[in-house]
Amino acid sequence: MALAVTLILTVCFLLFVNSGSLPTNYEYFTSDGISSGLSVDQPYFTLNGKNFSVYSGAMHYFRVPRGHWRDRMKKMRAAGLNTIETYVAWNLHEPYSGVYDFGDGGTEMEDFLHIEELLQTAQEEDLFVILRPGPYICAEYNYGGFPAWLLREKTIGFRTNEANYLKYVKRFFEKLFAVVNKHQFTKGGSVIAFQIENEYGFAAYKDFVPERAYLQSLYQIFLDNDVVELLITSDSPSVEGDEGTVDGVFQATNLGTDPEEQFNKILKRQPNKPLLAMEYWVGWFDFWTGVHHTTETGTVLEVLRRILEFPASFNIYMFIGGTNWGFTNGASLGADSFNNSEFMPVTTSYDYDSVLTEAGDYTDKYTVVKKLIEQYSTIPTNTPAVPNLQPKIAYPTITVQKRLSFSDIIDKNAPYVINSPNVVAMELLDINNGSGQSVGYIVYRKENVDLAAETVLMIEGHICDTAVVLVNGVLVSPVLKSVSDIDGFGYWRLENSTLLLNSNPISNATIDIVVEEWGRMNGGNIYQYNKTFKGLWQGDVYLNEDKISDWKIIPLEFKKEWTNNLQGWSDKTSNDGTALFYAALEISDEPQDTFLDMRKWTKGLVIVNGFPLGKYLMLGPQQTLYLPGPFLRKGTNDIVIFEHFKANDEVSFALKQIWTVPDTVQ
Numbered sequence: 001m002a003l004a005v006t007l008i009l010t011v012c013f014l015l016f017v018n019s020g021s022l023p024t025n026y027e028y029f030t031s032d033g034i035s036s037g038l039s040v041d042q043p044y045f046t047l048n049g050k051n052f053s054v055y056s057g058a059m060h061y062f063r064v065p066r067g068h069w070r071d072r073m074k075k076m077r078a079a080g081l082n083t084i085e086t087y088v089a090w091n092l093h094e095p096y097s098g099v100y101d102f103g104d105g106g107t108e109m110e111d112f113l114h115i116e117e118l119l120q121t122a123q124e125e126d127l128f129v130i131l132r133p134g135p136y137i138c139a140e141y142n143y144g145g146f147p148a149w150l151l152r153e154k155t156i157g158f159r160t161n162e163a164n165y166l167k168y169v170k171r172f173f174e175k176l177f178a179v180v181n182k183h184q185f186t187k188g189g190s191v192i193a194f195q196i197e198n199e200y201g202f203a204a205y206k207d208f209v210p211e212r213a214y215l216q217s218l219y220q221i222f223l224d225n226d227v228v229e230l231l232i233t234s235d236s237p238s239v240e241g242d243e244g245t246v247d248g249v250f251q252a253t254n255l256g257t258d259p260e261e262q263f264n265k266i267l268k269r270q271p272n273k274p275l276l277a278m279e280y281w282v283g284w285f286d287f288w289t290g291v292h293h294t295t296e297t298g299t300v301l302e303v304l305r306r307i308l309e310f311p312a313s314f315n316i317y318m319f320i321g322g323t324n325w326g327f328t329n330g331a332s333l334g335a336d337s338f339n340n341s342e343f344m345p346v347t348t349s350y351d352y353d354s355v356l357t358e359a360g361d362y363t364d365k366y367t368v369v370k371k372l373i374e375q376y377s378t379i380p381t382n383t384p385a386v387p388n389l390q391p392k393i394a395y396p397t398i399t400v401q402k403r404l405s406f407s408d409i410i411d412k413n414a415p416y417v418i419n420s421p422n423v424v425a426m427e428l429l430d431i432n433n434g435s436g437q438s439v440g441y442i443v444y445r446k447e448n449v450d451l452a453a454e455t456v457l458m459i460e461g462h463i464c465d466t467a468v469v470l471v472n473g474v475l476v477s478p479v480l481k482s483v484s485d486i487d488g489f490g491y492w493r494l495e496n497s498t499l500l501l502n503s504n505p506i507s508n509a510t511i512d513i514v515v516e517e518w519g520r521m522n523g524g525n526i527y528q529y530n531k532t533f534k535g536l537w538q539g540d541v542y543l544n545e546d547k548i549s550d551w552k553i554i555p556l557e558f559k560k561e562w563t564n565n566l567q568g569w570s571d572k573t574s575n576d577g578t579a580l581f582y583a584a585l586e587i588s589d590e591p592q593d594t595f596l597d598m599r600k601w602t603k604g605l606v607i608v609n610g611f612p613l614g615k616y617l618m619l620g621p622q623q624t625l626y627l628p629g630p631f632l633r634k635g636t637n638d639i640v641i642f643e644h645f646k647a648n649d650e651v652s653f654a655l656k657q658i659w660t661v662p663d664t665v666q
């Protein structure tokens with residue numbers, strides 16, 4: 001009997017080793033049933049009672065095309081990771097107040113919002129999940145993940161215990177957790193932990209002391225919604241101390257190059273618990289007109305080795321950075337900027353110099369991460385083979401065929417025309433069933449004015465964020481040429497900015513001021529959150545000394561339905577902006593990933609098959625836009641470009657992202 005058992009065990013062991021069939025993560029951790037989740041009740045992590053180390057990589061589902069989720073996860077698992085981490089973007093899941101979308105809900109970003117499919121796919125690819133639902137996520141994302149319609153509230157105290165704010169948080173979390181809760185690990189799903197808020201200690205500003213009571217309220221909301229897995233807060237304790245912590249919630253840390261310093265600080269407050277670098281930054285994000293940031297592979301090797309050696313667990317931020325599609329990028333405001341003067345928009349690419357490129361390709365960092373995990377991991381689970389690269393293509397250059405003039409955009413396609421005595425912020429427009437305008441452009445039109453010779457337009461306050469001015473459909477504000485132009489008219493930095501409209505008198509003129517929302521603040525000064533409106537709203541607009549009143553206001557949100565049905569296109573005879581331009585991309589085979597090379601264009605927005613792909617700016621640092629195969633189709637693809645200044649005859653393609661150094665670096 002004993003012999004027989006030994007024999008069987010030996011045979012099993014040999015089979016196990018010889019066939020290379022180590023168990024999967026889920027087999028290893030759950031094949032005997034699930035009785036507990038991720039635990040920090042001892043100086044190391046356990047999962048379902050077995051020793052565990054979190055080897056995680058960040059991938060934000062809203063920054064990666066749904067058609068590529070599985071490919072990216074396979075590459076992460078093949079690197080030896082056992083977990084992926086993602087934020088949840090409230091502003092996408094509730095784009096209008098009380099309107100929710102968790103996939104195919106009919107809103108503009110619906111395809112990215114299949115969060116259950118994401119959690120399920122992770123499980124199929126043998127990965128656990130850490131979910132960070134905020135409600136505030138920073139993430140260099142538009143408004144740090146807050147829906148812009150919250151700005152319509154008379155009183156609202158973002159990231160505090162203020163009742164109105166908490167009411168909306170609670171309402172959204174009830175919807176969110178109703179969707180994701182069945183995917184918790186101890187209920188048989190993939191989610192092993194949740195993070196509460198995000199770097200809340202960092203919210204300290206002048207006399208504002210982060211409110212522990214607020215974190216306590218959030219904690220209670222998680223519990224009330226049947227969240228049963230491990231809860232975590234994360235800050236960099238050497239900077240923010242323990243201001244962002246809450247009793248009973250595990251504290252993790254974010255870090256760049258100083259793991260021991262952060263870990264030792266945490267151990268003082270939280271002895272006899274394991275350590276987790278919730279964000280280990282292997283790269284960094286970029287601002288328009290700033291430099292493209294990179295981090296040496298050697299540095300990543302060294303810091304990650306020190307994290308593992310300590311020993312600690314990690315989440316690599318970002319494992320794949322991805323893309324800030326269309327209107328989704330965030331922005332920084334300088335700490336003391338109370339009026340948009342120090343606004344800095346984040347680029348469309350969120351490549352982040354991460355482990356996988358924006359387009360999912362391997363980098364040297366991938367080899368380093370994979371080697372280190374192999375070296376340090378003691379959990380005997382099967383690591384699948386590294387997947388092949390996905391093919392890329394640079395499609396042949398296409399010709400721009402059609403143009404839709406600015407006058408025709410408005411006269412033939414205005415989605416709404418709102419009459420208003422004064423200029424108004426986009427968020428306060430009475431559209432979208434009481435949710436206002438969150439994204440895109442807002443046009444302030446004044447008709448039937450007689451302009452004396454040399455009339456000067458003056459916009460009180462700051463522009464939020466850029467503006468071009470047209471008189472009778474002709475661009476009169478200066479064409480952008482260099483980084484220093486951003487100090488002039490048409491950008492956020494000037495207060496009470498002026499523009500000479502005409503030299504000779506013009507009677508019965510139409511003036512259009514087209515204002516772009518170029519990204520809402522994703523962090524910083526707490527007192528700015530409830531003031532960060534977009535458009536013109538800080539004062540009045542004047543012609544010489546006369547205040548303009550009785551405006552027509554036209555929101556341009558570039559909704560798919562609208563862009564796909566534009567009327568009034570004509571053959572392109574001019575490259576003059578501000579206008580829309582159209583080119584057709586014919587594809588006969590299976591579409592593949594590509595990049596749009598925008599170096600010959602000036603500034604604007606590219607829309608592909610109705611989807612706002614991204615903003616571009618010839619100043620750099622980003623010169624190309626990642627265009628994933630899943631956004632394309634066999635046959636004709638519609639490339640529509642909203643160019644502020646000067647278009648080009650062609651659209652060309654590239655095989656990879658092209659970065660340049662802007663002429664004057666900020």
Ligand SMILES: *[C@@H]1O[C@H](CO)[C@@H](O)[C@H](O)[C@H]1NC(C)=O
Nearest residue numbers: 043044045046049050051052
């Ligand atoms: C789990 O890890 C701890 C700390 O490294 C170690 O002391 C313990 O023996 C491990 N338990 C098992 C079952 O391997």
Ligand SMILES: *[C@@H]1O[C@H](CO)[C@@H](O)[C@H](O)[C@H]1NC(C)=O
Nearest residue numbers: 154155156157158526527530
């Ligand atoms: C705006 O937010 C600040 C900081 O939380 C708060 O003190 C202030 O009362 C808020 N204002 C309004 C009008 O809600």
Ligand SMILES: *[C@@H]1O[C@H](CO)[C@@H](O)[C@H](O)[C@H]1NC(C)=O
Nearest residue numbers: 096097098099432433434435
């Ligand atoms: C508009 O909002 C009201 C009240 O919030 C709601 O009852 C109605 O269904 C909404 N309509 C649409 C079209 O979303």
Ligand SMILES: *[C@@H]1O[C@H](CO)[C@@H](O)[C@H](O)[C@H]1NC(C)=O
Nearest residue numbers: 459460461494495496497539
């Ligand atoms: C801008 O105009 C406002 C109101 O007219 C005035 O209070 C403010 O001082 C002006 N700012 C500058 C920099 O001129």
Ligand SMILES: *[C@@H]1O[C@H](CO)[C@@H](O)[C@H](O)[C@H]1NC(C)=O
Nearest residue numbers: 446447448449507508509510
């Ligand atoms: C003024 O311009 C508008 C178009 O904006 C036109 O419809 C109207 O006839 C013009 N009026 C005069 C007096 O020229």
